[in-house]
Amino acid sequence: MRRSILSIAMIVFVVGLATTAGAFDFLYFNDTPMTHDAGTFGIGAGVIYFSQNGFYDVDGEKFDFEGDMAGTEMYIPVDIYYSVMDQLEIGIKPGFQMNSFTDFAGDEFDANGITDTWIDAKYMVMMDPMVTARVGLKVATGDDEGDEDNGPTGTGQMDIDAAVLFGMPAGPGQFGAQVGYRMGLEDDDGWAPGGKILFLVDYFHPLSDVMQLKVAADGYFGSDGTFEGDAIEDSGGSLVEINPGIVYTMDNGMDVGFDVFYVVMGANEAAKWGAGLCVGWGTN
Numbered sequence: 001m002r003r004s005i006l007s008i009a010m011i012v013f014v015v016g017l018a019t020t021a022g023a024f025d026f027l028y029f030n031d032t033p034m035t036h037d038a039g040t041f042g043i044g045a046g047v048i049y050f051s052q053n054g055f056y057d058v059d060g061e062k063f064d065f066e067g068d069m070a071g072t073e074m075y076i077p078v079d080i081y082y083s084v085m086d087q088l089e090i091g092i093k094p095g096f097q098m099n100s101f102t103d104f105a106g107d108e109f110d111a112n113g114i115t116d117t118w119i120d121a122k123y124m125v126m127m128d129p130m131v132t133a134r135v136g137l138k139v140a141t142g143d144d145e146g147d148e149d150n151g152p153t154g155t156g157q158m159d160i161d162a163a164v165l166f167g168m169p170a171g172p173g174q175f176g177a178q179v180g181y182r183m184g185l186e187d188d189d190g191w192a193p194g195g196k197i198l199f200l201v202d203y204f205h206p207l208s209d210v211m212q213l214k215v216a217a218d219g220y221f222g223s224d225g226t227f228e229g230d231a232i233e234d235s236g237g238s239l240v241e242i243n244p245g246i247v248y249t250m251d252n253g254m255d256v257g258f259d260v261f262y263v264v265m266g267a268n269e270a271a272k273w274g275a276g277l278c279v280g281w282g283t284n
Helices: 002-016
Strands: 041-056 062-064 070-085 088-093 095-102 108-114 117-127 130-139 159-170 173-184 196-206 211-222 238-242 245-249 255-267 269-282
Touching: 041 255, 070 269, 117 159, 159 196, 211 255
Parallel strands: none
Antiparallel strands: 041 062, 041 070, 041 269, 070 088, 070 095, 088 117, 095 108, 117 130, 130 159, 159 173, 173 196, 196 211, 211 238, 211 245, 238 255, 245 255, 255 269
């Protein structure tokens, strides 16, 4: 029975190599309710690495991998934004992934290439405390089919995401939060992912004039997907992870951040941990 469960998990993870869901979300990661002065242009990039050591089944029970089973994920997210006006900012978030999974027999499945791309816009409704509305559209720029040598890197369908972002001073630092809902649109084959409620909360505590300590948690709770309009039982998932880190701001306005990720609970998701290094820069 346990081997059967792990075999199913292997199939789930091989398919999962094509997605940017899970413990890293291109749209929510490192975003804030702040918008920049009109005319500001910014760009950021990073390298995020995860190591899978097990999985959470549909009931949320964790099983460790056996034998040669192992999985790794590496993402290179890019964030480009431009402030149309002081309170309105538009952005595009493409990315690249290098993911692999090894099964019981030691056979490796890879999924390397360009991922799906997020296009977003956010508008600051209030400045004190900061309240910002954001809408995002995921465009299917990744390969959703793959071939015998390389698995899919995209989902083949679009998502629409709407979120509210909050920010306010808290003690010596800054508290932030994001809450949103994501709807997956149907692909050409009739499959549509279930809806998701996503969240992210963080607190930045100043260690010095140029360095901040970050404590964060994020995740999602999803419903079952549908095929040609019929719900597919137990296809939904959930995930909660913690994400501490450190951010260093240079004199030229460049930010360098180091993050650690650890999944603490989930359903239909990999059990994993990770680390990442991100760099961002913007004009003023």
